[in-house]
Amino acid sequence: MARRAATQGESVRANRSWWDAAADAYLHEHGDFLGPARFVWGPEGLTEDEAGLLGEVAGRRVLEVGAGAAQCARWLLAAGADPVALDLSREMLGHAQAVGRDTGVDLPLVQADAARLPFASGSFDIACSAYGGVPFVADSAGVMREVARVLRPGGRWVFSVTHPLRWVFPDDPGEPGLVARHPYFDRTPYVEQDESGRATYVEHHRTIGDRVREISAAGLRLVDLVEPEWPPENSRTWGAWSPLRGAIVPGTAIFACRKD
Numbered sequence: 001m002a003r004r005a006a007t008q009g010e011s012v013r014a015n016r017s018w019w020d021a022a023a024d025a026y027l028h029e030h031g032d033f034l035g036p037a038r039f040v041w042g043p044e045g046l047t048e049d050e051a052g053l054l055g056e057v058a059g060r061r062v063l064e065v066g067a068g069a070a071q072c073a074r075w076l077l078a079a080g081a082d083p084v085a086l087d088l089s090r091e092m093l094g095h096a097q098a099v100g101r102d103t104g105v106d107l108p109l110v111q112a113d114a115a116r117l118p119f120a121s122g123s124f125d126i127a128c129s130a131y132g133g134v135p136f137v138a139d140s141a142g143v144m145r146e147v148a149r150v151l152r153p154g155g156r157w158v159f160s161v162t163h164p165l166r167w168v169f170p171d172d173p174g175e176p177g178l179v180a181r182h183p184y185f186d187r188t189p190y191v192e193q194d195e196s197g198r199a200t201y202v203e204h205h206r207t208i209g210d211r212v213r214e215i216s217a218a219g220l221r222l223v224d225l226v227e228p229e230w231p232p233e234n235s236r237t238w239g240a241w242s243p244l245r246g247a248i249v250p251g252t253a254i255f256a257c258r259k260d
Ligand SMILES: C[S@@+](CC[C@H](N)C(=O)[O-])C[C@H]1O[C@@H](n2cnc3c(N)ncnc32)[C@H](O)[C@@H]1O
Pocket: 012, 015, 016, 019, 034, 065, 066, 067, 068, 069, 072, 086, 087, 088, 089, 092, 112, 113, 114, 115, 129, 130, 131, 132, 133, 134, 136, 137
């Protein structure tokens, strides 16, 4: 593990391989919580049914960015939307395809990088992302621009990421994960690498202010910033997200934006 620079290309290559290799284990571990067709914004368990951040979705063309196994896109389909699920990982999309085969409910799946959306300008009413893509890209400003481009005027873009405050704490669900160790202002990426120094996994940090500026610079307007509280009934530990930490430090930030 290292803190070092990582370009968009290196991050894309590393994360594509990582998510391809991790897809089975990730869905084995979290598949029940995510369900085949639930829209969950993060480990706290806040759902779109409860949050209503996307507004009316019925009849709307919706892009899910970093869709993974497309659980959210399937929820959107059931709610009457016309969704497209985009993800970098072929294996994650393979799981989406398998669920489609098993349930007979198919939806369009697209393999692409969130920073280069292969769609015409103004082709979606809504874009959304639950921890998909945004935390993993070097060029998050580019993702904001791309989403703004493919949205129609009046469209919404809502995305969740690890809460920026978590950057200062070790990735540990227990007590050690409550001791601030790393500067919030250090944007140097978190990189896992092999013996030859080749990145195998990359996460990029932005402060809250960075995110707000990237949203504005893309011509979008931030209308809400939701920090879901950890509900007492959620006893589940998800990686470094746990009831212990969730009671004290926010774990997820959901940015709700509009294209005017
Ligand atoms: C934590 S999962 C989130 C997916 C789903 N919402 C879930 O909760 O399982 C992160 C997803 O982001 C995808 N991803 C990573 N980097 C990406 C990129 N640059 N463009 C698009 N998707 C990306 C991964 O392949 C993975 O499926």
